[in-house]
Amino acid sequence: MATYPDNLYYTKDHEWIRAEGESGVVGVSDFAQEQLGDIVHVQLPKIGEKFSAHDTFGEVESVKTFSELYLPVSGEVIEVNELLTDSPELVNSSPYDEGWMIKIKMKDSGELDSLLSSSEYEDFIESQKED
């Protein structure tokens, strides 16, 4: 059963962001990693790259296919998870912890308000399943 920690904000594209002051750590949800299956490659941006909310910041690939990663809020990349280069499977085994993807300096932390809470995201997933 997938879990959705309370201290994160979520998007309908299945990314999460954890606010740490002016910074935010970004990854994909437990639901997303389950749907993707075994992750074999993660393509991440370089430090210093700037993105607007909803921009594509990278890709995650399974054996069969790839999915784009969308940034939940605007910001500048200040750190990337180098471990994913050799161990992309961390996204499967630890989507909220060791499988984090990038850390950004948020342009406007007010953008977080437009994201989903844990319970809203869970409801969203349930509604998708019913379709």
Added chain:
Amino acid sequence: MIDFGGWDMPVQYPAGTIEEHLAVRTSAGLFDVSHMGEIEIRGPQALELVQLITSNDAAKLAEGQIQYSALTYPEGTFVDDILVHCIRGDYFFICVNAANTEKDYEWVLRQAGNFDAEVFNTSANYSQLAIQGPKSLAVLQPLVDVDLAEIKYYWFRRGQVNGVSAMIARTGYTGEDGFEVYFDPAESERIWNEILEAGNEQGILPCGLAARNTLRLEAKMALYGNDIDQTTTLLEADLGWICKLGKGDFIGRDVLARQKEAGVQRKLVGFEVTDRGIARDHNPILIDGKEVSVVSSGSPAPFLKKNIGLAYLPIEHSTIGSPIEIDVRGRRLAAVVVQTPFYKRNK
């Protein structure tokens, strides 16, 4: 589940593509390949008809023997790639690609006019299960009444699988030892479950379409629609070994004979991506910055732990070690032509 030529088929089972792939390389995997088509040709001139429509030499087949072959167009290109089973000298059983079944059947019927032979599309009469991997024989043996060790690679026998009459062929599409079993569809669910149960201790896994694709790619077995089709000749596809120009006339023979003499301009080769990243089907291939081709099949290779693929390259760039670049959604990845098959089992 995805729609595959009208069949609902699982891309993967709960274990996931990588586990399924590794099970076949190290133990055993079970595939439901009932979507594959079957065309049967019978009659006094069955052999003559098969010889006309296929590129390999069916006259070399003994009863109970199988050969990889191609149905060919006059251009020397592929109607389909097939397995020809010789049931008797006047009775051939051809296994064809699911999506091509109707097209193949129509094509064979059209060629059959002047022959004393009948052509049947018997696809609905058979379920086909493929049990593949080094432990296939050990798993399947207790369920069957024939000595599987006596069936050589690319031969078949008739027998019973848990009481169901079946054709048991030592063939497959994974690069491993294994068997493909054809039998009455009414029994397919039961036989499927019984094989899985029999292989439980050895770690058999049910395998989906994704693992079937990665396994065949590691073994450089062509996929119709990706690596070969009506626009590629047998020689370009590097399948000269099923192109028996000396056997007598067959459809496309003249073109292939001329091409063999002149030499092909392009060839299907294997490549390995040396940069980090995965080449996928249809990604453009560049040489000296110019697009020269596209990836015909590209994927991670779960057993080899590399990113590999197949592509038609200009003949002057097709030698082992030749560098190419692949455009993966705007990123240029370095790759190199390598020896194939990428994976070869220890016999």
